[in-house]
Amino acid sequence: MQAATAGPADPDASTHALDDDATLDGVDLEQLAHRIATPLHAYSASAIRQRIDTLRQALAGLDAGICFAVKANPNLAILQLMAEAGVGADIVSAGELQRSLHAGVPPGRIVFSGVGKSADEITGALSVGIARFNVESLDELHLLQRLAQAQQVVAAAAVRINPDVDAHTHAKISTGKSENKFGVSIDEARCWFAARSMFPNVRLDGLHVHIGSQILDAEPFRLALQRVAVFWRELEQAGHPIASIDVGGGLGVCYRAGVDQPLAVTDYAAAIHEALSGFKGRILLEPGRWLVAEAGVLLTRVIRVKPGVERCFLVLDAAMNDLQRPSLYDAWHDIVPVRADASGSPTTYDIVGPVCETGDTFARGRVLPECVAGDLLLIKATGAYGASMASTYNSRPLAAEVLLDRGRYAVVRRRQHFDEMIAGEQPARHWQTP
Numbered sequence: 241m242q243a244a245t246a247g248p249a250d251p252d253a254s255t256h257a258l259d260d261d262a263t264l265d266g267v268d269l270e271q272l273a274h275r276i277a278t279p280l281h282a283y284s285a286s287a288i289r290q291r292i293d294t295l296r297q298a299l300a301g302l303d304a305g306i307c308f309a310v311k312a313n314p315n316l317a318i319l320q321l322m323a324e325a326g327v328g329a330d331i332v333s334a335g336e337l338q339r340s341l342h343a344g345v346p347p348g349r350i351v352f353s354g355v356g357k358s359a360d361e362i363t364g365a366l367s368v369g370i371a372r373f374n375v376e377s378l379d380e381l382h383l384l385q386r387l388a389q390a391q392q393v394v395a396a397a398a399v400r401i402n403p404d405v406d407a408h409t410h411a412k413i414s415t416g417k418s419e420n421k422f423g424v425s426i427d428e429a430r431c432w433f434a435a436r437s438m439f440p441n442v443r444l445d446g447l448h449v450h451i452g453s454q455i456l457d458a459e460p461f462r463l464a465l466q467r468v469a470v471f472w473r474e475l476e477q478a479g480h481p482i483a484s485i486d487v488g489g490g491l492g493v494c495y496r497a498g499v500d501q502p503l504a505v506t507d508y509a510a511a512i513h514e515a516l517s518g519f520k521g522r523i524l525l526e527p528g529r530w531l532v533a534e535a536g537v538l539l540t541r542v543i544r545v546k547p548g549v550e551r552c553f554l555v556l557d558a559a560m561n562d563l564q565r566p567s568l569y570d571a572w573h574d575i576v577p578v579r580a581d582a583s584g585s586p587t588t589y590d591i592v593g594p595v596c597e598t599g600d601t602f603a604r605g606r607v608l609p610e611c612v613a614g615d616l617l618l619i620k621a622t623g624a625y626g627a628s629m630a631s632t633y634n635s636r637p638l639a640a641e642v643l644l645d646r647g648r649y650a651v652v653r654r655r656q657h658f659d660e661m662i663a664g665e666q667p668a669r670h671w672q673t674p
């Protein structure tokens with residue numbers, strides 16, 4: 241595979257950023273792991289830029305803006321890269337707002353989603369003048385009105401529609417069925433528009449939809465967007481102009497080479513084009529995973545090989561606290577040895593971490609060239625929802641994160657020190673009554 245570069249974008253690129261010769265973005269991974277303790281998350285800046293270019297090319301002809309879903313990878317260096325490329329941010333918390341602003345994302349390119357926005361979070365977002373609130377309940381709409389009135393501003397808002405569409409993805413990351421907590425029905429949204437005059441400090445002129453994550457097929461997107469489009473036309477006929485339609489994120493990636501067949505970004509863009517044809521306003525997208533997942537790897541060393549009664553375990557220095565997806569969603573990640581001469585005889589392993597749970601398993605029954613303690617392995621496609629979901633479970637410090645760019649690397653989060661991990665905690669000495 242060619243080195244990922246910032247060169248011309250392949251419209252159907254869905255390949256991992258890793259090169260065959262164990263380099264990522266021109267950086268030798270063995271050498272990197274000698275310099276920085278494993279486990280460590282490495283991201284290819286070139287691969288991310290390439291994804292941005294590819295998505296932009298696929299959207300050519302549409303008045304479209306990309307807002308990166310910060311939750312996928314909130315590292316400041318990643319957000320800065322997005323900001324420099326003119327990509328905005330889709331945030332879901334005050335923390336994500338803070339990070340986005342800190343990284344240089346202009347407030348006018350920030351949209352705020354989520355069912356549980358607090359008064360403080362809304363106030364903060366209003367104060368900096370974000371582009372739009374994706375409102376998910378009537379209670380939130382009333383709160384937004386009150387808080388915008390208090391600041392004497394008018395907040396731009398979109399209604400998040402729950403289109404009741406099955407995204408054919410894992411149940412825990414499906415968000416567009418009526419049984420899910422997200423958004424409101426079209427019937428409820430219709431009532432909000434009819435009552436628009438009750439909300440003078442809210443400019444309700446947008447629609448938003450996001451049906452789930454890791455979606456591999458165009459049909460759910462098409463169905464959801466068609467429902468939104470029917471509603472947009474109805475609203476315009478009823479005298480409610482719609483200035484923006486936010487189509488959310490959800491585009492899936494390849495976690496299992498040769499098996500996963502992600503939807504080509506060109507087909508995804510075509511579905512948007514088709515469903516929203518005739519729409520004159522701005523189209524927003526909130527991709528997270530697709531922009532960063534395959535640009536990232538988790539580098540980890542084998543601590544020991546442990547033959548068991550029934551299975552042979554490869555115990556890594558990475559664990560479920562560094563990458564939760566396999567434990568949480570039974571997610572598959574390809575795992576390969578880094579050394580190019582990995583020519584040991586094929587051996588079947590359960591690949592596990594050191595955490596005290598059987599769930600701390602990255603893979604069961606995987607065949608790898610025979611490994612020994614100290615071998616460096618790669619867990620692939622960990623650039624999204626990897627470090628962002630990490631914890632310090634078992635009092636394991638957060639792993640380092642490193643950004644790679646055309647042969648150079650920058651540590652963009654150093655491995656957490658033990659004293660940082662316990663900072664803020666203290667024995668119960670100072671008792672008080674509430």
Ligand SMILES: Cc1ncc(COP(=O)(O)O)c(C=O)c1O
Nearest residue numbers: 309353453489490526527528529
């Ligand atoms: C509102 C919203 N937008 C965007 C995303 C990003 O999704 P993905 O990473 O699948 O593109 C999510 C997460 O699923 C989300 O909840």
Ligand SMILES: N[C@@H](CCCC[NH3+])C(=O)O
Nearest residue numbers: 311413453454565624625
């Ligand atoms: N955390 C999930 C994705 C959640 C999407 C957020 N709305 C994953 O790792 O697949």
